[in-house]
Amino acid sequence: MDDNSRITDFLKELISLPGISGYETPVAKAIAAHWKDLTDEIQITNVGNLYGIKKGSASKNGEKPHKIILAAHMDGIGMVIDRFRGEMLHFAPIGGFDPRILPGQQVLIHSGKETIPGVIVQLAPHLLSNPYKDKPVPLHELVIDTGLEEEELRQRVQVGDIVSYANLPVELPTDCIAGHSLDNRASVAAVTQTLIELQRFTHHWDVVAVGTTQEETTFLSHTVVHDLRPDLAIAIDVTFAKGPGVDGWRGKPLSSGPSIGYGANFHPKLVKELQSLSDSLGIATTKDYLPSRSGTDAEPIQNACGGVPTALISIPLRYMHTPVEVISMKDILQTGHLMAEFIARLDQNFMNKIVWED
Amino acid sequence: MPINCKKQTLPTIEKEQIDLLARLSNASGVSGDEAEVRKIIREEITPFADSVETDVMGNLIAQKNAKGKCALHVLIAAHMDEVGFMLVDKDSEGIYRFSLIGGIDERSLAGKQVLIGKDHLPGVIGACPVHLSTKEERECILKLESLRIDAGPGCTDLQLGSYAVFATRFQAFGPSLIGKALDNRLGVATLIELLKHCPEHIHLTAAFTVQEEIGARGAAAVAYNHKPDLAFILDSTPAMDQPSYDNAENTQYRTRLGFGPAIYAMDSNTLYDHRMVEFLKTTATENGIPYQIRQPGGGGTDAGAVHLSQDGIPTATISVPGRYAHTAVMIARKSDWENTLRLLTASLDSVSQDIFKNER
Numbered sequence: 001m002d003d004n005s006r007i008t009d010f011l012k013e014l015i016s017l018p019g020i021s022g023y024e025t026p027v028a029k030a031i032a033a034h035w036k037d038l039t040d041e042i043q044i045t046n047v048g049n050l051y052g053i054k055k056g057s058a059s060k061n062g063e064k065p066h067k068i069i070l071a072a073h074m075d076g077i078g079m080v081i082d083r084f085r086g087e088m089l090h091f092a093p094i095g096g097f098d099p100r101i102l103p104g105q106q107v108l109i110h111s112g113k114e115t116i117p118g119v120i121v122q123l124a125p126h127l128l129s130n131p132y133k134d135k136p137v138p139l140h141e142l143v144i145d146t147g148l149e150e151e152e153l154r155q156r157v158q159v160g161d162i163v164s165y166a167n168l169p170v171e172l173p174t175d176c177i178a179g180h181s182l183d184n185r186a187s188v189a190a191v192t193q194t195l196i197e198l199q200r201f202t203h204h205w206d207v208v209a210v211g212t213t214q215e216e217t218t219f220l221s222h223t224v225v226h227d228l229r230p231d232l233a234i235a236i237d238v239t240f241a242k243g244p245g246v247d248g249w250r251g252k253p254l255s256s257g258p259s260i261g262y263g264a265n266f267h268p269k270l271v272k273e274l275q276s277l278s279d280s281l282g283i284a285t286t287k288d289y290l291p292s293r294s295g296t297d298a299e300p301i302q303n304a305c306g307g308v309p310t311a312l313i314s315i316p317l318r319y320m321h322t323p324v325e326v327i328s329m330k331d332i333l334q335t336g337h338l339m340a341e342f343i344a345r346l347d348q349n350f351m352n353k354i355v356w357e358d
Numbered sequence: 359m360p361i362n363c364k365k366q367t368l369p370t371i372e373k374e375q376i377d378l379l380a381r382l383s384n385a386s387g388v389s390g391d392e393a394e395v396r397k398i399i400r401e402e403i404t405p406f407a408d409s410v411e412t413d414v415m416g417n418l419i420a421q422k423n424a425k426g427k428c429a430l431h432v433l434i435a436a437h438m439d440e441v442g443f444m445l446v447d448k449d450s451e452g453i454y455r456f457s458l459i460g461g462i463d464e465r466s467l468a469g470k471q472v473l474i475g476k477d478h479l480p481g482v483i484g485a486c487p488v489h490l491s492t493k494e495e496r497e498c499i500l501k502l503e504s505l506r507i508d509a510g511p512g513c514t515d516l517q518l519g520s521y522a523v524f525a526t527r528f529q530a531f532g533p534s535l536i537g538k539a540l541d542n543r544l545g546v547a548t549l550i551e552l553l554k555h556c557p558e559h560i561h562l563t564a565a566f567t568v569q570e571e572i573g574a575r576g577a578a579a580v581a582y583n584h585k586p587d588l589a590f591i592l593d594s595t596p597a598m599d600q601p602s603y604d605n606a607e608n609t610q611y612r613t614r615l616g617f618g619p620a621i622y623a624m625d626s627n628t629l630y631d632h633r634m635v636e637f638l639k640t641t642a643t644e645n646g647i648p649y650q651i652r653q654p655g656g657g658g659t660d661a662g663a664v665h666l667s668q669d670g671i672p673t674a675t676i677s678v679p680g681r682y683a684h685t686a687v688m689i690a691r692k693s694d695w696e697n698t699l700r701l702l703t704a705s706l707d708s709v710s711q712d713i714f715k716n717e718r
Contacts, residue, residue, distance in 0.1 A: 085600070085601050086600055086601040087600065088600050088601070096488055096489075097488050098485060098486075098488040098491065098496055099496075100465065100468055100485065100496065100499070100500050101468045101469030101485050102469070103463075103465055103466050103685065104466040104470060104524075104682070104685045104686035104687055105469060105470075105686075106526070106686075106687060117529065117531055117536070119536070119682070119686075119687040119689070121681070121682050121685075121687075122463075122465065122466075123598070123600050124596075124598040124600075124610075126598070126602070126608075126610050127598065127600055127601070127602045127603060127608060128603055129603045129604070134499060135497065135498075135499065136465060136496070136497065136498070136499055136500075137465070141603065143600070145600075145681065145682075145689055146531070146532070146534075147531050147532055147533065147534025147535075147536055147689045148531075148533070148534070149532075149533060149616070152532065167471060170471060170480040170482075170525075171480070172452070172480060172481070172482075172508070172509060172510025172511075172512075172513065173452070173509070173510040173511075173512035173513045173514075174510065174511070174512025175512070176510045176511065176512070178471070178480070178482045178508075178510075240487055240489075240490065243453065243484065243508065244449075244453060244484055244486075244504075244505070244506040244508065245484065245485060245486030245487065245490070245504070246486065246487065246490060250490065254511055255511065295489075318484055318508065319469070319482070319484030319485055319487065319508075320487035320488075320489065321487055321488050321489070322468070322469040322484060322485050322487075323469050324469055324470065324471060324482035324483070324484055326482065326484070326508060326510070328511075
């Protein structure tokens with residue numbers, strides 16, 4: 001199996017699983033199973049962060065190793081059941097999304113013992129607090145209908161049960177995948193590609209592939225830095241792809257390659273190294289200008305434990321935070337490839353380059 | 359089914375019927391493009407009918423001849439079309455503008471997977487990322503003009519004019535049937551069963567009609583061409599039976615799930631012949647079949663065209679209630695479907711000109 005179909009199949013598996021912020025275990029298990037053969041050690045922390053530790057040649061020779069982390073959040077947005085209304089279930093959001101995409105959306109309610117299908121619906125105008133004529137029905141008035149009658153519903157579903165999107169991935173020509181939670185499972189797939197390519201390289205540094213949790217909600221990836229004390233960090237996330245709803249400077253074309261983050265959130269020298277490497281290797285990239293805060297794991301990681309030189313590589317994605325996000329496999333593979341090439345070149349003197357020009 | 363069938367022999371909905379409903383629900387059949395549904399129906403009914411033909415409009419007409427002479431000629435019609443989309447313009451590679459066919463609430467479009475054309479090519483209807491919209495923008499509807507079907511940047515083989523449907527796959531869950539186009543594949547599946555077990559004392563014209571969702575256009579041709587003595591229309595009607603936001607009594611439910619087949623007294627287009635309504639109610643009562651009278655009001659069915667055809671045709675509509683019609687996902691109850699099939703089966707067994715011995 002070539003890398004493309006291996007990563008495509010893996011990504012489709014990942015976006016067929018629930019992994020809502022704070023409840024990442026189903027997807028974390030699938031990632032751990034895949035990373036096991038690609039790393040020396042797998043660890044899961046108290047807050048659910050997943051580490052795939054791949055030791056470099058320095059470590060193996062008993063030298064004090066440098067360490068780089070590749071951080072991709074595993075969690076996705078979802079909902080939680082918050083009250084009953086007859087046969088209907090009200091829900092609250094986990095993470096940020098536009099309620100206008102919800103009516104007609106099929107979901108899964110994870111009740112602990114079992115998974116119950118449901119559909120998010122807007123009720124008839126006379127059943128709402130306001131008819132919402134020519135207006136979107138707000139989130140707090142949308143409900144989930146499972147098709148179960150009330151008595152059975154109350155036996156099988158509880159307040160606090162987690163809700164995920166039910167739709168399965170589809171492939172779109174030429175090399176695109178559409179589905180939910182591609183933000184940020186696409187980046188997990190890219191990190192996995194890096195690990196695959198690193199099997200063929202000798203690398204000096206220790207590498208820790210990190211699946212972080214709760215990026216969409218509490219931003220807790222500073223705990224990763226506290227644990228691992230990396231010398232360098234690269235966060236991998238998605239960025240806005242050009243398409244319906246996105247034009248202008250924020251959008252990167254699909255299939256235009258990894259997008260390298262520029263702004264206060266990133267160490268300019270690390271960014272420069274990544275940029276010049278991709279230029280010299282002929283890897284197409286775009287520049288992702290993120291003035292002030294990036295809203296990614298790069299932020300808590302950069303600011304943790306006295307500061308970590310951090311970069312952000314983003315993969316263009318259409319329709320972010322909808323269940324029909326679209327991504328190009330080429331961008332995922334190239335992102336993974338760029339990081340593998342970068343890591344292969346890290347030597348014991350590399351940190352001498354990560355200094356401010358004053 | 360024997361002519362003199364009694365209530366203990368009335369049919370039930372089994373796995374076979376649900377599997378057929380699943381195939382019908384998953385098939386694409388937007389108004390004007392019903393071929394895929396028509397093909398499934400034709401294969402199902404051909405062994406059971408004396409003749410099967412597709413007429414000029416695209417209606418599929420099956421005849422089941424009576425054994426005796428001077429038999430009552432009964433038309434049963436169920437529309438096979440569904441609401442959907444047509445690709446009408448190409449924006450850029452793989453990105454298409456689309457139009458709505460039938461009454462679809464724009465608010466149900468964004469964030470859905472669709473299937474395009476005869477080959478069911480996948481596509482998605484995306485939406486602007488929440489990160490890039492303002493609070494004020496999110497208080498406005500995502501209008502059709504701003505939405506696109508995205509079939510993937512490498513998609514080059516799509517023709518403008520292709521039809522598309524929501525990509526929902528059917529499932530039976532608990533007491534419910536969940537899928538797209540249950541309006542009116544439930545009626546279609548019911549009519550297929552009725553044709554398979556048609557009593558011998560009537561001449562049955564089973565019409566699977568086209569273009570109901572854009573104005574009962576198929577049914578008008580059927581009634582004109584076949585001149586039945588009376589007609590039953592099988593459809594699906596909205597159930598708006600959920601609790602109100604303030605738990606006030608919901609008195610405007612139209613129909614309720616679990617209360618049996620919905621018999622129409624009046625809708626936007628038809629004042630139903632009360633002799634037909636009484637016949638259905640009496641038949642239900644005598645056979646212990648639950649039923650409900652659909653609260654009179656808006657909406658319409660193929661009856662609107664049929665009852666005005668020729669010199670007037672006595673017509674009744676019986677619907678399986680369903681929630682969320684004309685969206686990606688409908689929910690109906692298996693028990694309501696079964697009781698609809700039982701009511702129609704019992705009605706065909708006892709139907710005669712006697713219904714009309716009193717003046718209307």
